[in-house]
Amino acid sequence: MELSLLAPILVVVLFGALAAGLWVGFSLIAVGLVAMALASPAPAGLVFATKVWGGLTVWDLTALPMFIWMGEILVRSRLSSDMFSGLAPFTGRLPGRLLHVNVFGCALFAAVSGSSAATTATIGRMSVPELTSRGYDPRMIIGTLAGSGTFGFLIPPSIILIVYGAATEQSIARLFLAGVVPGLMLAALFSGYIMLWSTVNRSRMPEAEPPVDRRAAIRGSARLLPVVGLIFAVIGSIYAGIASPTEAAVIGVTGALILAWATGAMSWAGFADALRAATITTCMITFILAGAAFLTVAMGYTGIPRQLAAWIGEMGLSPYALLAALTVFFIVMGMFLDGISIVVLTVSIILPMVVQAGIDPIWFGVFLVLVVEMSQITPPVGFNLFVLQTITGRDIFSIARYAAPFFGLLVLAVALLALFPQLALWLPGTMLSR
Template sequence: MNEISASIILIIVLFTLLGGGVWVGLTLAGVAWFGMDFFSSRAAGDAMAITIWGSSSSWTLTALPLFIWMGEILYRTNLSENLFRGLAPWVNRLPGRLLHTNVLGCAIFASVCGSSAATCVTVGRMNLPELRRRGYPDAQIIGSLGGPATLGLLIPPSIILIVYGVAAETSIAKLFIAGVIPGVLLALLFSGWIAGWALLHPDRVPESAGGLSFVQKLRESRQLIPVVLLILGVIASIYSGIATATESAAIGVLGAFLLSAWQKTLTWQSFRDSLLGATRLYCMIALILSGAAFMTLSMGYIGLPRELAEFVGSLNLSPGMLIIVLSLFYILLGCFLDGISTIVLTMGVVLPIIQAAGIDPLWFGIFLVITVETAQITPPVGFNLFVLQSMTRKEITYLGRVCAPYFGLMALLLVILWYFPWLATWLPSHM
């Protein structure tokens, strides 16, 4: 049986299991087992055990539960209210008002953890209850969180940029610097969309709490000092070389505990609730990651990603058409695999293709990460959608619909980067 027939059968199995209500992580593992058992000579049982253990015991992955725990601790303090008190005076006059705090919060936290899932969880834990309490529409609250949370993949430090840098033998430091301008531009596009929606639907935006003078705004912003100090501490520990991402996450947890104790909100009950909440959420995420890792291995043995990449290379396209085809290819592949897996599986074939076409690998790395970002909010396996589902209890179809405008904005940024490549290459060239 050829690869096309195998891919069609696997897609049918995937949607059948998802439609039957099977957990996403178990669905991915089930499809992987089916594919490996029927379409490859590799024994599925021991491969599944080794892969799941390897993915779940990764040292790098330990940063994720720690950042989730940090968010749970902050959620149980009054820092979420302080965040609004500090940001609200500055965004309250903008169309869309406090919805912009989702974008700002995601941009700030993305610079700390480098994970879109951790960004979505932490900012969502703080912002979702506050925005709902103030009467903002659920669709706009969730959409303005799910889309901007993908900034965790682009704004440094980014785990996926590290993976690409290793695979493409490109300077990771330059990749980090290259992601700054596109990351800021993407955040501005997100805020611009929120403002445009608010101007078209002024009746659906809650009334402003009233204007403040500049001095009063500064006074209210004092409430941001604890959060800012915590973020600066985590960032400084990474960029100074004192700590790795995992160790900086531990610093973040310790800092969150100290802030909680300072605010007198640290009790045995809050400690227990934060730990259990982080454990439940991480177990859900870890199950999906384990299933995705096994599915990645299975598809590698079947040869689907490599066959697709080699097919693209055989078309002999112009650089512009090649970028379009690769974008569609990665978006399609990202509907079923996590971003890191797609890069690891295909980079060996794709990198020579883009180099032969005269495309700068540094620029392509940023372009690729933005493309992978779109897959985080693309059904059926959009990872951020599942994180949002765990927090909101909404259907995947609903979440995909409210996040769709942000998918379009990321596609727009890809077009802008193609016509203005210096947005990604200017800063690294001046290092």
């Protein structure tokens, strides 16, 4: 079949299956089967079995369920309330005051959960009632939380970076290192915006609270020690070369269980609930990876990736023009698909042309995650928006409007990363070249 006919048919099959409510993983498998049937005489069943087995029996993927389980354990602990109590004394003197707790709290929790939705839900359940009761503008409460919740995608240990590394055969340790500085930069941009907004809109800020004495600040900071210790145990063991990402994930689960037990927040029922939730999430991601692995090889049989790469090559786009086009493409995709689905569905087609353009695949992984973060706060399919709708009861489009300034800051972060690629490449080049 002619490629000009095949490509539209496959797009219709994909979005038709998704619109019908078929799970993303099975939708990808359906597209692969149609592609094989129309474009190749190869036995689809044999290709499916071989590719799925090869795509899922990757050692790096064993870190995935462990990091997910670690996050589920911590969601059920008192870690979030301890973080609020620990961070509040240090943000009281900054312009914007306790609004910064959303940014710093999400950054800290992202460093131990690896999940954007878990970060948003955990910090949101704690901060939304607290900040609302103290008179903060609900639009800024929701907007800062929606934007900062996306840190779970970028700040290591990021689940989506593990998926990208496994799909592209890139070093997960290097990807984790590459995400650190851009993650901190993004947190700084968000905090800077809060300071600017609160300075311009003084009338919409509540009255300043009495200053916290030094002893209270010290007691509050002590509550941060468990989460900081867990971050150092997990991420530090990778960076120091003591443990692989998979081994560090086991360290994280062990540490999370110890923290939950020590705070009295983990019962046998909670343990079973965390294990069940982690299993469900892992299976969901595994189905997506299996479908993407089969679709990748099926697309290879159709010749569409080669034709697409050749077409883009003939356009003679500069690396910056290519990145701008990909940014727009991923933003549009993010309106309909979740972040992991976007990565596994597109990376096998796009990465060859990116490498051909002279772009480092480690850097591109961070760029891709930053762009995919935008999909978490873009309607109609924005997972952070769904989470915040559950917490606040507001409609998705209102939440998306409150999050719009932080969407703009994400675009700015992507531009800064493109202009200064060493933001992502300096740390892995320094740490892993020793």
